[in-house]
Amino acid sequence: MHNELLETQVWRLVQQSSDAKTFEGLVQLAVDSFIRSPGLDPLVRLHESDIGLSGIRVLRDALCRRDFHIKLTADVPGHVALRRRLKDHIRFELQRYLIEHGKANDEMQADQLDRDLGL
Secondary structure: OHHHHHHHHHHHHHHHHOOHHHHHHHHHHHHHOOOOOOOOOOEEEEEHHHHHHHHHHHHHHHHHHOOOOOOOOOOOOOEEEEEHHHHHHHHHHHHHHHHHOOOOOHHHHHHHHHHHOOO
């Protein structure tokens, strides 16, 4: 539950602290920089109630530009289904942006430090 709440905070804070064009660019850059590792990766959902309507729209657009297959949920409003490692990668990249620009809260900074130290 902790990670889901933190994920929501990251998505919302990035949207609040940047203009629409910057937000779109950050999400696209995160999607573009993802390198898939071999192996099974479960499908998870990001919901509009967590990342906002703008987050859903921008994420869908970014995934489509990279030819990620979201056809199963493209017509279902309110969420985007994607692989867990991709979802985590996007959140980590957005969180890194917040930290680098001095906009992250203490919990985000502590989470980043834990990941950097391999904890």
